[in-house]
Amino acid sequence: MITKNLTTKLATGVAALGLAAALLASGCSTTVASAPEAAKAVESGGPLPSAVTGFLGPDAARLTQGPEGGAALAWINPNAQWASYTKIQLMPVEFWAAADSKVSAADQATLTEYFYNQLQTNLSKSFTLVDQPGPGVMTLRVALMDATTAVPGLRTISVIVPQARVLNLAQSMATDSYAFVGSAEAEMKLTDSVNGILLAEAVDQRAGGMGIKSAASFQWGDAQNAMDYWSQKIPNRILQLQGKAAQS
Template identity: 90%
Template sequence: MMNSVRNRMLAGVAAAALAAALLASGCSTTVESQPSAAKALQSGGPLPSAVTGFLGPDASKLAPGPEGGAALAWINPNVQWASYTKIQLMPVEFWAAADSKVSQADQAVLTEYFYNALQTNLSKSFTLVDQPGPGVMTLHVALMDATTAVPGLRTVSVIVPQARVLNMAQSLATDSYAFVGSAEAEMKVTDSVSGELLAEAVDQRAGGMGLKSAASFKWGDAQNAMDYWAQKIPNRLSQLQGKTTN
């Protein structure tokens, strides 16, 4: 009898812990996801052509990023960051395989959205310019082949308790929730005059268990990921300059 009561109590504690984890995950708009470049680096294989194509030979400098930062990153240790007060933001590029499921029209919408989000957030801390010059760093950003969410099934997998538990179980096994979209981005910062590489990074985000945007819009998770990076990039550049960020 005592063992039966004890087992029920333990089961209740486990259920409460799982419920807390589920509720916590529900607050996350996007979650970290390992890009293929990070997997290649771990296995010692070649980096994806999209990475080497965009970053060039400097892609070989990439290493695992810091906790809470990009999946892969490299920062030039010799840069005097305080000397850079202006940014030349280049048009966001879209890199995809020839058989990409992302239409040309959607590629244009995604890259334009990302560019505008970056422009809005960068302008809060830096002066944006359209020409190279002293004290100007050039920011190049590329969006990789994004994937869509499945809005209806996504909603069910988050709202229905049993489906929510199964979705959480899948995420523990695969590092990704069911029916979510994702996006991968690469960025590099160069001296606008000399072309010297100042920093580079590769990151990937997937949809979380929240319902913001993705429940009704197939590109909602990709949009949330771009919003995340559009805030993260200016904050990181400000930190490198020794500025306090929120």
């Protein structure tokens, strides 16, 4: 009887460990690559969505398919002297949506403020953040897109606020407010802060990766996970272009 009970307990323990391992493994894959409408337009030769041309302007025409493991669409200036840049001017994160967007103005502000703080945290690990243009300074603009609405335009720009306040706002969002459930789309534009020359641009979309974080933390877990991903990816990509090791 003792042997049988011990065997049962061991089997139960092994099963529990297996389940925990599976959950941890899925938690590591909180987002997966997803093709935005702009990527489909580039592939087919059709016109780019207004969400892309509105934010990136004429430079959007330079976009091509991104590298393996990178953004869906990207363009890197082949003449940029990447090693000469040591500072970044991070602009407030923008939110582009149509007037009929289902994402409330309050939620837009919370999302962009969270994104800004995550970018600030990760960029500051490898670069000096400044608030003015100058030699050796790159200007980084990032936008979240509510690309499902008709003719998106600039609706809000994040205000720089303490992270603690952002977290409190996020946790108090209405229970029926699920911004970007399933996926989120963002665009990035990096320029020389002095002469405005385009250094890089990208469009990317991330979908929920069935990770345990997607159902936790915030009610807009998929958007949070995507913003966390981009906030780490952007500084690492710049470091890669500079020939430096990525952040851990």
